[in-house]
Amino acid sequence: MTAKWITSALVAATLAVPAFGQIQVYIGSAPPPIRYERRPPPPDPGFVWTDGYWGTRDGGYVWVPGRWQQPPYAGAYWSYPHYDHYERGWRMHEGHWDHEDHGDHHDRDRDHRDHDDRDR
Numbered sequence: 001m002t003a004k005w006i007t008s009a010l011v012a013a014t015l016a017v018p019a020f021g022q023i024q025v026y027i028g029s030a031p032p033p034i035r036y037e038r039r040p041p042p043p044d045p046g047f048v049w050t051d052g053y054w055g056t057r058d059g060g061y062v063w064v065p066g067r068w069q070q071p072p073y074a075g076a077y078w079s080y081p082h083y084d085h086y087e088r089g090w091r092m093h094e095g096h097w098d099h100e101d102h103g104d105h106h107d108r109d110r111d112h113r114d115h116d117d118r119d120r
Contacts, residue, residue: 025056026089037066046070053081056092072097 031054039049052066069078081095 024091025059026086026091027056027059027061028089030085030090031061031083035063039066040068042068044070048078050078050095051080053095054083055081073099075099 034054035052037052042049047068047070050066050069053064054061055064056062071077076097076099079096079098081092083090083092085091
């Protein structure tokens with residue numbers, strides 16, 4: 001029984017740590033326009049092109065080129081990174097693989113997050 005409890009606690013802690021470890025970086029100016037990139041041929045069937053985007057470094061923007069990636073599981077789709085504007089500035093939302101389309105859920109929760117930002 002104790003071993004199961006310890007294992008469960010370790011799994012829960014491992015899943016919770018990434019949420020607490022995220023750093024939110026705000027940049028005062030809007031990101032530059034997206035660059036056009038010519039796609040090279042895919043390396044193998046089943047690879048998906050993920051467009052380039054403006055990442056952040058040292059309080060500014062840096063171009064991260066697009067690349068071919070293999071989805072991590074069947075039915076996965078790439079949710080592109082994007083920026084939203086808040087009172088503190090522009091904040092990037094990282095790209096990630098997902099299993100279903102959640103729509104623009106970040107817009108639905110935007111008023112709540114803006115309120116949270118003002119409270120800090």
